[in-house]
Amino acid sequence: MALAFDEYGRPFIILKEQDQKTRLRGIDAQKANISAGKAVARILRTSLGPKGMDKILQSPDGNVTITNDGATILEQMDVDNQIAKLMVELSRSQDYEIGDGTTGVVVMAGALLEQAERLLERGIHPIRIAEGYEMASRIAVEHLEHISQKFDFGASNIEPLVQTCMTTLSSKIVNRCKRHLAEISVKAVLSVADLERKDVNLDMIKVEGKVGGKLEDTELIYGITVDKDMSHPQMPKQIEDAKIAILTCPFEPPKPKTKHKVDIDTVEKFQTLRLQEQKYFDDMVQKCKDVGATLVICQWGFDDEANHLLMHRNLPAVRWVGGVELELIAIATGGRIVPRFQELTPEKLGRAGLVREKSFGTTKDKMLYIEHCANSRAVTIFIRGGNKMMIEETKRSIHDALCVARNLIRNNSIVYGGGSAEISCSIAVEAAADKYPGVEQYAVRAFADALDSVPMALAENSGLQPIETLSAVKSQQIKENNPHYGIDCNDVGTNDMREQDVFETLIGKQQQILLATQVVKMILKIDDVISPSDY
């Protein structure tokens, strides 16, 4: 294969060291790729929906993660196969772009691949399949736009937002108090959102967790928490109307960056140096005091002497605060980060209504709460839970909920969930298929079948008869011309998703279909896999 002969019959090598590589070509390559992609989708399939199951993932270091977030599962899965890695990428890009629906997108892609395999067996050229998929996805996206609905919310009317977040959270382990968490997420997003520009900076929301307590104790803090305590145990634990100096320079003698030496060769020099050193500490503390600061937050450590001087002058201080936290504090309190003591001025101080230290449990765990900040835009979601894995999973769930709320603020169109949107699209695509002359018709029809697989998986996971349920819902949708019928996963009794208040964002759904189609197209176009063989 990789050996060719020139016109004189002499062999020459095209592919170097070919005995060390394995190579798959043509239909074999496509089939191998498809089966790899399907295998990944199969793993995630059972995690879909409100009754989806979790996975335990054990990392190389033995740490345990329990999650049903698609992106997290795939990221930690130690995947080796190239195509499987593509699927991992797919779910990751959905995570970055939308933040939710990471499982659904992989399941969708898996279903598309499965359908493609069947078409390949019938001898349809992969490119034609890809083109057909492309057309079908366009129809589906347009149809989604068509069935979507705008809904109104405002700072005072957050109920619709809460409902949407609840749909997201219902598939997670935090199901038990989804209402509480959804409200927290929505309030957090609204307090940092810029409703006029329709933009939300999620960096302003800090999600912190601490083990202990129960999930219901999770709270939203209008301010910042820092996992640090006061530098000196005898400093006051609570400060009202704090004026905060935010420093990035240590309370230590200066360390000039240019190389230098101070030589001590006489007693006088020794003594002047000593006096200077003392004065230096004194000056530093005095500077902070002079500008009227009542709390010092510093990125670096303090010398013992400085620490005592601070204590002595009644100036509480916090040391070793991380860079990111420092920035958040600066934003929240409206202060400026000051790199030198000389540049400290009263205008650069941040303001907070209340700073307090709070201790947890029986061990010496303490945290610093900075509340009632001048600029209340930065908020913290503080999660409590029974164990570490629970907290981690809650963090991921909250992240999803935050993203959903953000997407709704950017674009307030929604589609109904519970697989209803997919079923409706499937009907539309199926109907459109007949209009295409040529081979693409088959691909478009296959796309419609693939769309059905999402509600099918939902029904399967909820312990319903998948085919029976799906066909019932489908016929109901066509008969009543109502795209709101979906799978009744929670056994509520109705499958009108509007009554159940289950909805998802339009852009999330659209993105799912587009991304899944793109990846499948990419996989279909591969006809040669060259990889180094095992050594």
Next chain:
Amino acid sequence: MAIEKILKDDASEEKGERARMASFVGAIAITDLVKTTLGPKGMDKILQSTGRGHEVTVTNDGATILKSLHIDNPAAKVLIDISKVQDDEVGDGTTSVVVLAGELLREAEKLVAAKIHPVTIISVYNNVCLFYRLRMASECARNALLQRVVDNKENAGYAFILYYLPNVLGFDKEHFAQLAVDAVMRLKGSTNLEAIQIIKKPGGSLKDSFLDEGFILDKKIGLGQPKRIENAKILVANTAMDTDKVKIYGARVRVDSMSKVAEIEGAEKEKMREKVKKIMAHGINCFVNRQLIYNFPEELFADASILAIEHADFDGIERLALVTGGEIASTFDNPESVKLGHCKLIEEIMIGEDKLIHFSGVEMGQACTVVLRGASHHVLDEAERSLHDALCVLSQTVNDTRVLLGGGWPEMVMAKEVDELARKTPGKKSHAIEAFSRALVAIPTIIADNAGLDSADLVAQLRAEHHKEGCNAGIDVISGSVGDMAELGIAESFKVKQAVLLSAIEAAEMILRVDEIITCAPRKREDRM
């Protein structure tokens, strides 16, 4: 076509039934391991570390046992984690939480085998849990009355300390209960257990352990300094008392003759002398430093007949500052504004063969020291752990005074309620509700088993008793029969019980929801040999 390999070489994947079985087996194995340590007559475990010296720990504290295990099963890790959190959060109930979670899973396993979907089981467990908590809170209200009776009888917590010190302390329980109650009462409502110092000294018997009102520092007094000071004024400091180097970066001494070296040395000495003088200017007669004190300043202090104590650890310093009411100082330029600590008497005392420094008549009564005596290190370690549990429970209870009766009483009451609920619930959910109640009853059963009693008989008796309204019956392990818990004064903290229940359910839920385990290839250790 062969099934494509997706994962890396050594990574493994377990699916569906197999995965669920693996996690059930792991969780139940852990439960069985710690089960025998539950209750007042639970047995101990010997733990041998793999480290150098093969150190041995004898304990029956759930968290300690689980922390020392090397576990590979992910579900077991979840259980270990909840036990750890329980320890951090409320300090006690570390065994019960694991046992309850394990029993819930054991029951769930049967249900799953009977083809009930795990998600259904979870939702039922959650509902029952909510119901249970409401009931528990209302039972607490009923017990408020009882609580008052307990209050009058003795110190608030005395009663259930009896229940919580089941371990090696067995024989000297009452002594220890008194000790723990006294210590916590001194905290005046704070939960900061740091203020209670525990010093372990081998020798003597457990009965010789005592609570000291003052503060004991495990240090010696410098040579030639007074051994006893009355009305001491104490300066607590954290400062370098060795050479006190120049801190400005890059400074170094560079000389060209011997005489100059001597001069600089003189200057250094002078500097130290000045510093000591400044310290003395505070008008103190005792100086405690966190860092080393070199011979030269020590000598100066001795000359001025000031007691100098060097190298106290940081916790010691903080506690000392707390009890004497002084502040921790690092600069000494303005003596008038530094707050000094005071105490009536400082003296050297002997415990066993060791000399310790004893501060008595301190200003703030918050901190205190418990000196534990015992025959061996193992006994002492275990005593410390038990005392820690007791202190945690007490300090939590001081804040939240609601209590429940002990001896399996809450489990039985709830099991009865849950059973009734099951009877009213139509559909397959009732199986799961029944399972929940069975898991609850397992706890008194285990307590009875561990005490060598006929558990089947006792639990049946209990169940019969509980069919009467307002019954206070529980298992009296000491006499081996069913007894009135209110009369025996056996109680448990509501907060602990609630935390046990919540964490156990959360953990059971997490494990139940799993249908696949993916294990990554273990990171290869680099061969350094």
